[in-house]
Amino acid sequence: MEMLTDKEMVTRICELRKELNAVILTHNYQLGEVQDIADFVGDSLELSIKASKTTADVIVFCGVKFMAETAYMLSPEKTVLLPSLASGCPMADMAEAEDLKKMKKEHPDALVVTYVNSSAEVKALSDICVTSANAVKVVASLPEDRKLIFVPDKNLGAYVARETGREMILWPGYCPTHMRITVAQLEQRKREYPDAVVIVHPEARLDVIDLADEALSTGGMIKFAKSTTAKQIITGTELGMIYRLSKENPEKQFIALSEQAICPMMKMHRLDNVLAAMEHKQHSIVVPEEIRRDAVKPIEKMLQFS
Template sequence: MTVTTVEQFGSPLLEKVFRAPGHAGPEGDIGRWEGIVGDEVWAAEIRRLKELRNAVILAHNYELPEIQDIADHTGDSLALSRIAADTDADVIVFCGVHFMAETAKILSPDKTVLIPDEDAGCSLADSLTAEELAEWKSEHPDALVVSYINTTAAVKGLTDVCCTSSNAVDVVAGLPADREILFGPDQFLGAHVRRQTGRDDIHVWAGECHVHAGISGPELARRAEENPGADLFIHPECGCANSAIYLAGEGVIDPERVHMLSTGEMLDSARVAGEAGRGTVLVATEVGMLHQLRGVAPDVDFAPVNERASCPYMKMITPAALLRCLALGTDEVDVDEDVADKARLAVERMISVGTPGGGE
């Protein structure tokens, strides 16, 4: 057991924090910072330390409920990064996975960016490296590169324009018809874009988020059959996305019930469902999203298509990790200036198209 030490800011709760054995991720066990319960004593200490550092706390929709509740802002990574860039905070504490903190640094180069656990990675971002993208580009020298925002800073730096799940179709549709497109890294979002644009010159990288990929078509069909009146909120990253379109086309599922939505769009649709008095909504995305959905429409029964769809990396941002981060000023995220400049250009091009934020 490794116990942290008290430094400048310190906290009496730090002596309880330790690195625990992990839960299984795609590459083995992932240890987490543990020892703290996210109660009111913890929350008061977080607020005290946040004020001392003049920090803003951002939490992704997939984080633990107590992390979402203590945050100043909760949402998708791009919207949060843009909010942070407009605040007068000196420190951005990004409760999410590593590429999200990198994006915040790219858009706020003069601010200190911290992530409560630097080991909180992302299987989707890891599925396309900068080296792989460079080689792919060399095979298609005249192609334009469109990268999902869920990529590393290094990959963004080799990208012509980024996209979110809500504006990916608009981004690709707006590119010259005589240029090939390299789309990565998510194969399910890429298939959605290819289907919606009708372009046959889109090369799609075979990457995926292991959590979203695990939400399968047969599982969706079973859950839809069990809940014949339920609407379906489906994130385009999911392995069931193509199946949903197929089932709707075959008349197995009412097409009016199928909604392909980003996380931000899910919140908007949840409000509509609440106002319309909908009973049940089946949700195909990471289960952390249910906390936000239930918050905006408490009378709707939001149920996961796959209740096991929980990202072990997102769940590394524990109450103990956030306390340690604010007390010790760790873990800091930085991006090479040259990489950041190139990546910022790709992000800014994306922001000018379609949905600029709230669209992951």
């Protein structure tokens, strides 16, 4: 294949976007080169809403696989393309449908609240989905006399349980990227930047969240960064976030709370495989109809809160 420069690839992607009537949806953690060609960059809730409302025929999804599955389940008549099939989510892989079935049998009266970072099969066994942007609101709305199982992120679950005062049975999953953020790193950053505010993602551990000024989804971080009067913001989430925050707020300084908070799965999409995905209509993400039918219900219930 002939080697194209980045500029040529961008030009070709823009041509194909028109030819295919495609929209490129990109998560906040993606590489800058992929954020720059997107029609929309956002968190998983914002991307789900966009996917459900777009009039495009093709959605090129630059995020991890469960996000592309969600987009497909909301718009099964559209073609959803994932440029790199390797981009799975290790946390989503920590919850298997068979194990959730067993847990449900042990707690037959419990409602299952599932973070969107999960497989379609797990969603199909759930009562309602949440994202980090709406988890507190959704859980607070659930009947108080019902037991709750929260799948798969124990950190987000612990945070939501504390914020809502609801006891929840927590699945033992976690995000390996956010687990790398530690109290020691946070304390070190605070010593280095004593005037900075600290924002962290609720996938971080509770002891880290406790020391932060705000716990925010990535969409929440974007809004906070625009409105805060602070000039220095210590940012505790995946490093890709710093790119967008800095681009949109050039007068402010964003300091990574942890240089180790990199999700390799979010870095799989690049200009060349986005172009290949559009040229060859690969890799089309499809969820079998018998799973989609059940899995889309808890997603749609969640979207009513947006």
